[in-house]
Amino acid sequence: MRISLLALAASLALSSAAFAADPAATAAALREKALTDPTAWTVVEDLTTTVGPRPVGSPAMTRAKDWAVKTFTDLGFTDIKVEEFSKPSWTRGAESASIVGPYPFKLSIIGLGETVPTPAKGIEAEIVVFKTYAALLAAPVGSLTGKIAVVTQPMVRAQDGAGYGVAGVMRRNGASEAAKRGAVALLIRSISTSDSRLAHTGIMRYAADVPKIPAAALGVPDAELLERLAARGPVRVKLSLASTTSAKTVAWNISGEIKGSAKPEEVIVIGGHLDSWDVGTGAVDDASGIAITTAAAKLIGDLPTHPRRTLRVVMWGSEESGGSSEAYLAAHKDEVPNIVLAGESDFGAGRVYSVMLPQGAAAAPQLKGLADVMTPISVLISRDPARSGGADTEGLQQAGVPVLSLRQDGTRYFDLHHSEDDTLDKVVPAELNQNVAAWAAVLYMIADSDIDFRALKDAK
């Protein structure tokens, strides 16, 4: 194993000598240009201002698709493709919740994505508060009959967003777990690190063979109020949720390319997702990712000579409720062997602090200068391999495509994510541009190299 890796490294070192004298110098120049380039800000400003929120199945998503084609065109991308697919969609209606007793109080809530509606007259019931999701799971079957289950487990703030997965389980599975125990509805504390009343939505799923009960998230202060009131005595809450579903909605993955100069058939697939939740304007999730990857590729496209391989930016069309990853793989199954690498920017515009490459790539001689290129923008090359390239690259990854991940500071991301507060003003232009600089430098060196990430993986 060790011998073959060394042999491979030697052969890579030799072949890389045939490339541009110093790709690292070009990457460094791209980095500097990116730090003051207006493209990313223009893209995120334009998408959030002229299209607004753009859930799958909405008229806004159709406008977003047209915006994507125009944006790729205006920025000089070629081979622009609009790949249609279909998926079910869910559309929010009027929603409200109130404390009925001990005194009337309007709660701040938001229905979870794909929740069933309540009856038109709403559901009114006494609440049972669980301070952790584990406590709900520990409740016996039948113990919540006729009650509204309220889970108030807080989310942990963490730079890498690790608190999301831990708390997110109650959003995804909570309704069915509460229903198993007899509950008529579920309210959860928002999966949010904010102290805002504005609640946090996101996708949920129902288990088979369990009654489907309505589920919504409470603003963090509202969840804490219910905790305090329930500690004093019985609390009754009324919940009204309306929504409609469509079994088959049209969606699109839209892509544009910066064609490779030597090996155009070898493709690096990057991008962000064009769809957003229906609240806020999807600025950090994920107009920023769209803007970062588009601007990075555009800067590379502006070079006198394109790198050897093709860069393809994909604006995936259905990340929030799933579908675009599978659709992308289905449409590009035959191309998979030629997809060198895939990665997505989908964690807001917080600064990049680490680049995670496929197994073995950090030590590849073709990327020897990369660490020094990244140092001035405070980015390190991780020794750990990327585990995921992002939700929209999962299909490709499962089909064997190597992935990369530019890790971002998400300390504030979950203050905004999936809430009305996900708006343009939360994007810090200097941080956005630091992302563009990191992506441009990394992408250029990989695109202009002959690294076979699959071979590195095999070599291990």
Added chain:
Amino acid sequence: MRISLLALAASLALSSAAFAADPAATAAALREKALTDPTAWTVVEDLTTTVGPRPVGSPAMTRAKDWAVKTFTDLGFTDIKVEEFSKPSWTRGAESASIVGPYPFKLSIIGLGETVPTPAKGIEAEIVVFKTYAALLAAPVGSLTGKIAVVTQPMVRAQDGAGYGVAGVMRRNGASEAAKRGAVALLIRSISTSDSRLAHTGIMRYAADVPKIPAAALGVPDAELLERLAARGPVRVKLSLASTTSAKTVAWNISGEIKGSAKPEEVIVIGGHLDSWDVGTGAVDDASGIAITTAAAKLIGDLPTHPRRTLRVVMWGSEESGGSSEAYLAAHKDEVPNIVLAGESDFGAGRVYSVMLPQGAAAAPQLKGLADVMTPISVLISRDPARSGGADTEGLQQAGVPVLSLRQDGTRYFDLHHSEDDTLDKVVPAELNQNVAAWAAVLYMIADSDIDFRALKDAK
């Protein structure tokens, strides 16, 4: 003048020798006790949890009045008084606003206090954006005919809240100024330092002889979105506001006392206001002020010997839309000569950094030790005299009562103030208790002294 001041100071120095050996030592002990005392937190938690929002004229305000009497009783206050007065009230109804074109978008808004309603079907019109209030004022009469005026001037964040007055003018007077120019409605950017979608309400007034047009505040990101859209082309907005008014509502100022041990007829009037806006739970505005002053007086009341003078805590009943200050003066006109000093805590629970006393008092020998008592909690004694004791003490001040002001760090106050986000979780217990410590120490030394603040004023 100079001679008489010196003579006065000498006489004060002599008479103070007759008091407790070291009032500063007692004040320091109160300060230490206050830093860990649970009273203030208990009060703010209980009021916000069991009563909730409590606008004048609401059923909640009646519950708040009963809560106040019970709280004073439970904490050992005496001479508890409920002083009824009447005033007009205004009650919010359903409110909404949307961008109609270039595409539909639900705006986050809140009606300004005392706005007239729109017609039931709403008002739909093209907007005209002014980036400053001065720009609106510069618009010619007739130039806004049939339009919705939008003023997007931002509020400046400042420790002492100085940005509020500057930006607040557009809230108070903007509707009539827009109406003079022909506008059919006014939207302002929230008078807020937050970047939240949650909008900021507050009182407004109509000028005589000008048509009354509806007025609401936009969430800060919503105001910025309208700015950006208006820069691209015409924008149409639809606004619907409902509200009802009552010419005569019952309100109450409620008070309790810590009776003075030597001069009980000499009264120091302090407090906070019990009423709040109808959104949020009035935690920083002003359950915190109620809690701080009540807890400080309660700690003093717990001493083996009360200070010489009486401390009276007033929970004023109508600060937000005015009325309690005038009512308090009317009910206590005859007592004014005996009211030694008045002050209110009404700026949230941010830490106190400065004590402003009446003119000349900082140098009074009876308060000689006060500066050293305040140093450990990072509070200085200002050399400048207090200009105001707070909105609810204005009547007393105009009648000649000297005032004090404990200046607080309001850096974050206007992120929360008058919005749905004014909730208990925003109160930091350690900061709340630092306020109690500062008030308790200052109040004790003043109450146990014979300082005649009016004489100091006269001496100048």
